[in-house]
Amino acid sequence: MKTRTPVSVYIIVTIGLTIMAFEMFSQDGNYFSSPYFWVLLLITTILLLIMNSIGDLVENENFHRLTNDEKKQYLEEKKVPYFQKLWNSAFKKQPATEEKDLIIDHGFDGITELDNSLPKWWIGLFWFGCIFCTVYMIAFAFTDYAHPDSEYEAETKAMLASIAEFEKNSPAIDLENAKYSADNIAEGEQLFKTNCVTCHAEGGKGGIGPNLTDGYWINIKEKSLFKNVFWMLENGSPNNPTMRPFIKEGTITGRDAEKIAAYVYHINQEIVPVTQAKGGAAPQGKPIQWESVTE
Ligand code: HEC
Structure with missing residues (x-):
């Protein structure tokens, strides 16, 4: 037995x-x-x-x-x-x-x-x-067990959630702490395309709104171009309501203004301006020499 x-x-x-x-x-x-x-x-x-x-x-x-x-x-x-x-x-x-x-x-x-x-x-x-x-x-x-696709999806979801969490908790960007970063240019370009090209045209060469690539500006509120763009996004134009206060009215939120300003800085300071001869809008305002963005 x-x-x-x-x-x-x-x-x-x-x-x-x-x-x-x-x-x-x-x-x-x-x-x-x-x-x-x-x-x-x-x-x-x-x-x-x-x-x-x-x-x-x-x-x-x-x-x-x-x-x-x-x-x-x-x-x-x-x-x-x-x-x-x-x-x-x-x-x-x-x-x-x-x-x-x-x-x-x-x-x-x-x-x-x-x-x-x-x-x-x-x-x-x-x-x-x-x-x-x-x-x-x-x-x-x-089932979903050990399936690469579903693992990928789950991880993407977790990652997006953590990014959203980070954006929510990180301090809101304002004129004081906004910083230029070359990493923001690409994203800024996309945001510019959705929010700004209707008036400032492709590449910021000007249309209803002024040419943003030249050295002439109507509104000069800050010493650096980067901050000046940010100021415009926050307050809009004091003399023309067509340029709205995008940040104050809540159209542009989070870190987006910082990205757009980086893009405008890039097309104005880092590449050749689009002149009237090249199909850009005529200069408006006064000529200005901006302070370096690194200051
Ligand atoms: C509905 C049309 C319109 C839209 C959309 C628009 N703007 Fe403007 N923008 C204008 C006009 C018009 C002016 C000129 C304001 C003035 O005469 O003071 C202007 C002025 C500006 C100026 C100051 C230029 C200067 O010479 O003083 C900046 C910078 C600017 N816009 C950036 C932007 C950005 C960035 C966006 C997208 C988020 C944007 N604008 C969207 C119409 C627009």
Whole structure:
């Protein structure tokens, strides 16, 4: 009569498998707070305990039927702890006396081969691998588990959320702390296209609103061009309501004004101005030499 595997081993294996299944199939990964998880564990544990009690009864019954010698041998075997028994059997070698029964004779080439049984740890690993592979393939094909696309989406979402959080908590940009940065030019150009080209035309060469690329300005409120643009975005033009106070009225928010001002600085100070001869609007206002933006 064989000794039985302790119920604690079954329970630990069941918990492990349940976690593995939930890890693969649960959508949000937060299954520890799900009642289904705990109820399932509770039910399986109770079932295992019931099975174990039935096993005890059967074992008792069978024990009575053994001969005295068999009883002694059984009790002797039962003394060895379970895990030690497992360890021993995992590395059990075929005794030399058994080997002659295990020989496969090829016959035609005269070569004989030992057909030893595989070690139990190997077989266990093999079956675990097969089962894991099947479950994994199903999870991969039908759920979001370990799917690169959904992982990518989840990470993008988290990243965008953290950017939004950062923008919300970082101090609002005003005339005082606005800073020129070349990194903002590209984004500033896009914002300029959505908000400003209707009046200032493509590239700021001028239309309803003045040419922003030349050295002539109507409104001179700040010493640097970058700050002057920011001032205009905040307050609008004092003499022409067509140029609205975009920041005050809430059309331009967050760090956008800083980006747009960087773009206007770029087209005015860093590239050749679009003159009237090249299709730009005629200069308006006074000529001005702006202070360097780095001051
Ligand atoms: C509805 C038309 C309109 C829109 C849209 C507009 N502007 Fe203007 N803008 C004007 C007009 C008109 C002036 C001239 C104001 C004046 O005469 O004082 C002007 C003036 C300016 C000036 C000062 C130029 C100077 O010579 O004093 C700047 C800088 C400027 N705008 C930037 C922008 C930016 C940046 C945007 C986009 C966010 C923008 N504007 C959107 C019409 C517009």
